[in-house]
Amino acid sequence: MSQISFLIFLISLCIFGGIMIRDPRTLWSGAAFFQTMLCFMLFLFFLISQYYEWLASHDVWIGVLAVLVIMAICVMLAFPGLLILVFLVEGIKMIKHEGIKLPNLLSVLFSVLLLGYLTIWPTIGALEKKTFGTKLYTIISICVAYVLSLMAIYSFSAILNLIHWRKKRKADYIVVLGAGLLGERVTPLLAARIEKGMELLRHNPDAALIMSGGQGTGEDMPESVAMAKYAIEKGVDERRIILEQKSASTKENLLFSKELMEKPDPKIIVVTTAYHVFRALILAKKLGIKCSGFGSKTKWYFTLNALLREFAGYLQLTWKRHALIVGVMALAVIV
Numbered sequence: 001m002s003q004i005s006f007l008i009f010l011i012s013l014c015i016f017g018g019i020m021i022r023d024p025r026t027l028w029s030g031a032a033f034f035q036t037m038l039c040f041m042l043f044l045f046f047l048i049s050q051y052y053e054w055l056a057s058h059d060v061w062i063g064v065l066a067v068l069v070i071m072a073i074c075v076m077l078a079f080p081g082l083l084i085l086v087f088l089v090e091g092i093k094m095i096k097h098e099g100i101k102l103p104n105l106l107s108v109l110f111s112v113l114l115l116g117y118l119t120i121w122p123t124i125g126a127l128e129k130k131t132f133g134t135k136l137y138t139i140i141s142i143c144v145a146y147v148l149s150l151m152a153i154y155s156f157s158a159i160l161n162l163i164h165w166r167k168k169r170k171a172d173y174i175v176v177l178g179a180g181l182l183g184e185r186v187t188p189l190l191a192a193r194i195e196k197g198m199e200l201l202r203h204n205p206d207a208a209l210i211m212s213g214g215q216g217t218g219e220d221m222p223e224s225v226a227m228a229k230y231a232i233e234k235g236v237d238e239r240r241i242i243l244e245q246k247s248a249s250t251k252e253n254l255l256f257s258k259e260l261m262e263k264p265d266p267k268i269i270v271v272t273t274a275y276h277v278f279r280a281l282i283l284a285k286k287l288g289i290k291c292s293g294f295g296s297k298t299k300w301y302f303t304l305n306a307l308l309r310e311f312a313g314y315l316q317l318t319w320k321r322h323a324l325i326v327g328v329m330a331l332a333v334i335v
Contacts, residue, residue: 031153091108169203212244254287
């Protein structure tokens with residue numbers, strides 16, 4: 001069985017590698033990674049089973065395996081509680097630093113709802129005995145489990161799309177997405193994006209830097225103008241900067257920036273905040289724009305809250321597909 005499980009692991013690894021090489025801008029990248037890890041653990045299980053007698057004669061190895069198994073079980077049991085605690089603590093930090101607004105409450109709401117789902121919801125299921133109520137309870141449970149699984153795969157995929165082994169990519173254009181101004185000044189979040197774009201520009205000497213962003217409410221100038229001014233003050237050659245001044249959304253950032261590109265079949269890098277990269281790449285794929293994404297860092301409490309918002313944005317983009325899947329599962333329960 002160890003040989004068969006190793007073959008299955010190799011096949012899964014090849015599928016994962018193929019997705020990452022061809023186009024990682026899909027949830028299949030996260031799903032394939034998760035599947036590959038499961039296949040690897042299955043291979044380890046059969047490998048240990050095959051050599052159990054040899055291991056049993058070596059107390060040191062048995063001790064090491066016992067410790068690893070105990071650690072793995074402890075992590076699995078503690079993970080939901082740690083997840084709830086992290087989102088709650090960081091959510092409180094978010095409210096403390098950014099104020100009480102509905103978008104800033106997402107981390108706290110998620111931790112409370114997850115706690116209720118893991119503690120109160122099973123109790124409700126144990127009390128429900130009626131046929132209709134049981135089916136309704138089952139359907140809701142399946143929907144919640146599906147959304148949580150989808151969120152986990154989304155997170156895996158987002159992380160994988162942030163991993164780059166090299167910054168020198170022979171890029172033709174580096175598109176920095178706007179993120180709002182304070183009058184005429186760039187915000188710290190936007191400054192981090194510009195700094196990442198400038199860093200990539202140094203590694204790609206033939207690339208042009210496209211500053212993308214129009215003038216929004218409460219802004220004294222187009223975002224792209226303020227972004228260019230910031231970059232020039234930091235030493236970037238003005239001749240390497242292109243301004244896109246019409247966009248008011250991520251979709252428009254990508255579309256209008258693409259219109260300014262003169263090179264045929266250009267190699268494009270999109271720069272935005274780390275938590276926003278994956279959704280921007282999914283949008284670019286839907287628009288037929290081939291690109292890779294690099295993310296700038298921001299505060300951890302802000303990242304967690306924004307990740308939930310980004311996932312909600314992804315669901316808004318793809319709700320028909322997932323509504324169909326949930327509908328099929330609900331129909332199966334009813335039938």
